Amino acid sequence: MHKIDYEDQGLFHSGHAACPGCQESLALRTILNALGDNAVAVFPPSCGAVICGPHPYSSLTIPVFQTTLESAAASASGLKRALNQRGKSDATVVCFAGDGGTYDIGFQALSSAVERNEDILYVCFDNEGYMNTGAQKSSSTPLHASTASTPAGKQSKKKNMVEILAAHGIPYVATAATGYLHDLIAKVHKAKTIQGTRFLVVLVPCLDGWGLPDDAGVAVSRLAVESGVWPLYEVEDGTRYTLNKASRERPVNDYLEAQKRYRHLDEVRADEVQASVDQQWAQLLARVAGSGAQSAA
C-alpha cells in the first residue's frame, strides 16, 4: 500500500451516473486533474458520455462536446483548429472515448487524425467491449472472453492498438491502468509536454461487464498488469519503447479467475490465453531491446 498524492483541482464532481466502484470515473477524475482547466473535452457515446451527466448538469468543469460514435478524433481535430484560429492554441483538446469508439467504429477517423498529427490528446477508456450497451464484444475484447454477443467466448484475439498507432509514427502512445494511478498521472503530464497526437489507452475493468464485485476494480487492474496481460509501456515517435514495469509476477490464471467473463474456460483455453500473453510479452521485450530505450525496474 502506498498513499497517492492527489491535490484535487475540482474539475470532476460527485453525483455523476457511473456505477459504484467504476474504474472509468476513477481514470477520468485522475486525468482531468492532471490536465488542468485550460482544456476542452470531446466524448463520443460511451459510458464516459453518460458519466458526463444528463443535460443541464455536467460532472466536468471543463466544456464538453458530445459527438457521434465514430467521430471523436475528427471532432477533436476540428475543435482544435478552431481554437488555434481564435488565438487559443495553448488549450488542450482531449478525447475521452471507449474501446468501441476507438478500436472499431472510430478507428478510421483516429487513424486519419494521427496521420495528420493533430495536436490532440486522445484517451481510450478500454473496458474491452461495448459495456454501455450491455457488454457486447468489440475488437478490443480479448481471446476467449465471454460477452453478450460472444457468450461462448470470443474466438479471435484483441486488436493491438498501441502497435497500430506506433506504426503510424505517433509522437506518443502509452498504456495505463487504474491500478497504477501514479503511472497514469505521469503519462498525462508527459503527454502535455508533447506536440502532435498523443494517445493513452487506459485499462478500466468494467465491474458489470467483466463480472466483478464493486470493490474489485483496482485489484483486477493490478492483476492485469502483474500477469503481463496489460503491460505498462510507452512508445515515442513510433520507435522508442519504454517498459514501465519490467517484470511479470503472476500467471495469467490469477487474472482470469477473478472475472466471471472467463469462468467458462477449461484448462486448454486458459493455456491458450497464457500462450497468447507470453507471445505478446516476448514481442514487447524485443521491441524494447530493439529500440535501445530503457525499461524501468
Add this chain to the structure above:
Amino acid sequence: MNANHTRMLLSGNHAVSWAARLARPQVIPVYPITPQSPIMEKLGDFSAQGQISADILTPESEHSAMAAAIAASLGGARVFTATASQGLMLMHELLHYASGARAPIVMFNVNRTIGSPWAFWPDQTDSVAQRDTGWIQLYSETPQESLDTTLQAYRFAEQVSLPVMICHDAFYVSHAMEPVEVPEQALVDGYLPAYAPTHMIEPGRGESFGYVIDQKTFNQTRRELDAAMAAALPAIEAADAEWQRLTGRGYGVVERYRMDDADRVLVTMGSMAGTARVAVDELRDAGERVGLLKVRLFRPFPVAAVRAALAGVGRVVVLDRNFAAGSGGMLFQEVKSALYGLNGSAPPVHGLLAGVGGVNVTPEKICQFLAGTDGAEPANHSVWVE
C-alpha cells in the same frame, strides 16, 4: 471592371472557391470527390499562395470532414466545406447532427448521381434526399449565382444559427465557365461581419454541447429548430435584398420569369431553369402564354411565394431532375403540397421526371414535354419523360 468588382472567367466551382475566399472562413475541412474537387483545389491554391488564412483540414472521409466542420463551428470558427453525391450520403448522419447542434456551417454541394450504379452526371437526388436534415437549401443556376448565394449564405446562417447547403448541377454549372463578377474584399467584409457567436466551446466558458436530454427538452430543441427555419425565410430575403443593393444582383427565393398573364408555368430548380428560360422565350415568341417559376430556395420551402406565383394559373408543369422510388419527383411533391387548400384557384399540376441521371434536356425537349400535357388530366404521380 469597376470599383466594386473584378470580372473573371470562372467555372461554377471556382466561383464558389472565390466566394469561400471572400467570406474568410477560419476552418475548411474538406474531402475530394468528383465533381466537387476543383472547389477544394482552388482553395488549396489560395492557401498555398497565402491568399487565405483558413486552416484547411483534409481528413479521410466526408464523414470526418463534416464531424470536424461541426466541432470547428461550435468552437467559434466560421467554417466552409464542399462535397457531392456519395460524399453527401456519407455525411447524412452528421447533417442532422449539425442542424441539431445549430452549427452555421456553409457547405457547397455539387449535384451528382448517387450509386448504384456508378455515374457522374447532374442529378439532384443527392441533396434533395437531405431535405429533412434541418439544413437551409438553395439551388443555383449559374456560376455567378453560386458565388453570390455562397456569400449570402454566411449572412443568414449566422443570423439564425442553421447550416446552409447550396447546390449547383455537376458539369453544367460546376465546370462550365462564364464571366463572373467577383466582388472586392471590402464590399464582402462590410456585408459579412466577423463571426461572433453567443455560444461556443472554449476553455473557461461554462458551456457544453450535446448531452443526453429528457423528452420534453428534446422536444423543445425541435420546436426551436422549427422556429429558426421560420426565421430563416425573412433572413434569406433580407440578405438577398441587401446583396442586390450592394451589387445589383438579387435572386429572390423564387424567380418569376415571364409569368405575367402566363396560363402555363414550368417549375424547376438549378441549371434546368436556364434551359427552361430558353424554352419559354421560344414559346413566347410563338405567341404562347408560358412562364417559368424557378425555385431557388428549397428549404425552408417558400410556400407563400409558390402559392402567390401559381394561384389561378391554368396549368403547372414541374420538371424534376431527382427521383425517389415510391414517391417520384420531390419538387412535384413540394409544389402540390404548397398549393393545397387553394380550392378554386388551385391549378392542375403535372409532375415530369426530366433529366434524371443526367439525361440531356434541351429547350426543344421542354417544349415537347409541355405540349405533352395539353388536354391531359394530371396524374397524381410523377411521369417519366424523355
